[in-house]
Amino acid sequence: MRSDFDENYKVLEFKEFGDEKGNLVVAEGSGFDIPFDIRRVFYIYGSERDIKRGNHANRYTRFVLINVSGSSKVLIDDGKKREVVALDKPRMGLYLGPMVWKEMYDFSPDSVLLCLASEHYIESEYIRDYDEFIKEING
Incomplete structure (x- = not known):
């Protein structure tokens, strides 16, 4: 799925192929399905529903x-509006651009949330205080 990624966040749907042997989902980086080169991959599992x-x-x-x-839910806040997106299909992705506050929660017991990132981990680019985030957004 090629798409315009000017938005701060967007729900993506990846190609899915299936037959009697099972299903295969394809998500290619470098601007095809994923709008960036993937530099880091991590996943979250074993989180309780209320975490x-x-x-x-x-x-x-x-x-x-x-x-x-x-499945899990993601609260997205771009400083102007808040929205909750339910991630409950393995062919579904959620693109999050820079300067989007994110909270993942309501994890099902079998949830494995895969995260693809455009950059390596750099602690200094994280904003972990919501009030600080709002100050930076409003400049």
Whole structure:
């Protein structure tokens, strides 16, 4: 799925192929399905339903979140509006651009949330205080 990624966040749907042997989902980087070169991959699993993960914004890293197993919800806040996206299909991804506050929660017991990142981990580009995030957004 090629798409315009001018938005701060966007739901993506990847190609899925299936037959009697099972299903295969394809997500290619470098501007095809994933709008960036992937420099870091990590995943979250074993989180209880009432645990919140994330709770931060990034100054320049972009992400795509995919629940490859189970489900979770993501609260997205761009400083102007808040929205909740349910990730409950392995062919569905959520693109998050820079300066988007994110909170992942409501993990199903079998949830595995795969995170693809445009940058290596750099602690200094994380904003972990919501009030600081709002100050930076409003300049």
